[in-house]
Amino acid sequence: MGMRxxxxxxxxxxxxxxxxxxxxxxxxxxxxRKDLAAARAQAKAQKKHVxxxxxxxxxxxxxxxxxxxxxxxxxxxxxxxxxxxxxxxYSKENKNLDLLAELGYPQRFGFPVLLVLDADGKRLHTQDSxxxxxxxxxxxxxxxxxxxxxxPAAFDPVFYKEE
Numbered sequence: 001m002g003m004r005x006x007x008x009x010x011x012x013x014x015x016x017x018x019x020x021x022x023x024x025x026x027x028x029x030x031x032x033r034k035d036l037a038a039a040r041a042q043a044k045a046q047k048k049h050v051x052x053x054x055x056x057x058x059x060x061x062x063x064x065x066x067x068x069x070x071x072x073x074x075x076x077x078x079x080x081x082x083x084x085x086x087x088x089x090y091s092k093e094n095k096n097l098d099l100l101a102e103l104g105y106p107q108r109f110g111f112p113v114l115l116v117l118d119a120d121g122k123r124l125h126t127q128d129s130x131x132x133x134x135x136x137x138x139x140x141x142x143x144x145x146x147x148x149x150x151x152p153a154a155f156d157p158v159f160y161k162e163e
Contacts, residue, residue, distance in 0.1 A: 025066055026057050028093035036086055036099070036121075043084040044119035049152055051083040054100070055112035056091035062112040065129060068138045075143055082151040083116075116150040125150050 036050070043050045055062030066087075069075045079085060089096060090107060100106060106113040109128035116125040127150075132142045148154065 024057050025053075025062060025087045026055060026089040026091065027087075028056075028089050028091050030089060032088055032094075032096045032099050036088070039084045039086040040117065040119055040121050043117075046084070047119070047152060048081075049083050049119065049124070049150065050117040050121075051079065051085045052088050052103075052115040052117065053085065053112050054088045054090055054106055054115065056089055058091060059111045061129065061133075062087075064137060065112050065132075069143065072140060075140070075147065078144065078147040078151070082147065082153070114146075118152075118155075 036052070039050050042048075053062065053065065069079060088099070090100070090111065103115055103123055104126060106115055106126045109126065110130060112129045114127040114129055115123060116127070117123055127146060129138075132138050132146060134142070153159070
């Protein structure tokens with residue numbers, strides 16, 4: 001009897017944690033416009049770009065991309081040093097269609113789709129993530145090239161001056 005009570009108490013105590021699952025990448029009830037404004041402000045303060053990953057908790061490839069970028073130290077450093085990452089929800093609960101329209105309808109490429117914004121919110125690039133795939137995952141060199149090619153440093157005029 002005592003063991004059953006202990007198990008019941010443990011389950012009750014962990015219910016709020018399970019209800020607020022922090023392993024989810026996307027949050028359908030989030031105010032995406034407000035969250036994106038905060039990401040842009042952070043990017044501006046840190047002299048970075050914003051990388052938006054559009055998808056949903058239903059999207060296997062969204063989680064594969066997130067796991068892939070988290071596992072590789074070079075890619076993780078490129079993201080940390082150059083981007084503020086935001087996961088923009090697209091699901092039956094909330095498709096964020098008004099915001100996606102303003103961003104040029106990136107959902108046309110499938111999911112996940114990646115967008116790069118400058119700190120002022122100007123869309124610099126929309127990336128079909130299918131072009132970064134390899135087998136059942138992602139191609140390391142293609143992802144690195146994408147992240148370097150759209151980093152703030154890639155837009156620095158000093159690299160393009162002729163002597």
